[in-house]
Every structure is written in C-alpha cells, then in structure tokens.
Amino acid sequence: MLDAKVRPATVADTEALLVIESRCFTSDKISPRQMRYLLSRGVALNTVAELDGKPVAYTVCLVPGQQRPARLYSIAVMPECQGRGLSTLLLTSLIEQLRQRGCQRLRLEVRASPSPARTLYQKFGFTLLKKLPAYYEDGEDGLRLQLNLLNGTEQS
Ligand SMILES: CC(C)(COP(=O)(O)OP(=O)(O)OC[C@H]1O[C@@H](n2cnc3c(N)ncnc32)[C@H](O)[C@@H]1OP(=O)(O)O)[C@@H](O)C(=O)NCCC(=O)NCCS
Structure with a gap:
C-alpha cells in the first residue's frame, strides 16, 4: 500500500505546491500570491501528501462556515505519482475533516470533458449541480458538482 504521509499544508509549502500546480495545469492556475494567501490566512483547509518527505500532492478547500x-x-x-491512490487519500481525509467541522456539502468545479478528475469525483459520489458554459480561461465548459456530506459512505 501507498507509504504516504498526509498533513496540513502551511505557508512554508507555498513553493512546493506551486511546483505541483505548474506540473498539473496549463491554464487557470493558482497564482503565487493567491497560493500564499490561501495557505497563510486560515481561510482554507489545506492538506499535503508527502512521499519520502517530499510534497507530491495537495488539496486546497475553502470553508466559509457550517451553513x-x-x-x-x-x-x-x-504526474509521476498519479494513479497510486494519493488523491483518494487526500479526498477521504478532507471529507472526514469537513464532517468533523459539521460541514454539510462539498462543491467543486471541473472541466466538462472526460478526465481522471471527473472519474474520481464520480467515484466519490459527487453529483451535477450546474453546467457552467465557457467557465475556463480557454473557453471550455465547466461543471459544478456537489457531494452531500450527510450521506453515508463515498467511493461506490
Ligand atoms: C485527478 C487526479 C487528482 C487524480 O489523482 P490520483 O492520485 O492519480 O488518483 P487515485 O490514484 O487516487 O485514483 C482515484 C480514482 O480517480 C480515477 N482515476 C485516476 N486516474 C485515472 C485515469 N488515468 N483514468 C481514469 N480514471 C482515473 C479513478 O476513479 C480512480 O479510482 P480507481 O483507482 O478505483 O479506479 C490527478 O490525475 C491529477 O492531479 N490530475 C491533474 C490535476 C487535475 O485535473 N485536478 C483536478 C482539477 S478539477
């Protein structure tokens, strides 16, 4: 099984997370300034997964309040660490933390075209909330998905 360590991300992880970001996305990237803000101001619940002490995956989740x-x-x-269960580990941990905080719903936006991300969210039980025409910088449509955290298990 995967020998990864999951821990909260801090502002000290800014550079490492920006490297992961730049390796994974070609558009709609989080800017360095935005990343520092997200990691430093307590506005988000941020988690990093490490392999051999090196950050290789992360989640950034905005948590505006229970309601x-x-x-x-x-x-x-x-990319070289994909397909090994890291996002499953991070999402499972995030969902658990949100439930502990009493949060009832988790939303996200994803590109409409088929992708590993869409398959991942389907596996966790996210459902379509809204179609978002031309949502991305390159004009691609997006989908807003939602997971009801009051439901039982995910990963059907
Ligand atoms: C989407 C992403 C986060 C998945 O991370 P990962 O660690 O590789 O995913 P896991 O190994 O935990 O796999 C979890 C599930 O995702 C789906 N998945 C992962 N890789 C897949 C692939 N190449 N093709 C289809 N489905 C895939 C599967 O449902 C998989 O479950 P399974 O192993 O039971 O079939 C990763 O591919 C990534 O970082 N992509 C680039 C950034 C991105 O698109 N982020 C999402 C923006 S909305």
Missing part, C-alpha cells in the same frame, strides 16, 4: 458549502478549490498530484 455554507465548502469548496474544493484545487486538487493535484504530481
């Missing part, structure tokens, strides 16, 4: 949905702002895994 409002949390928003998975970004999830990314270094």
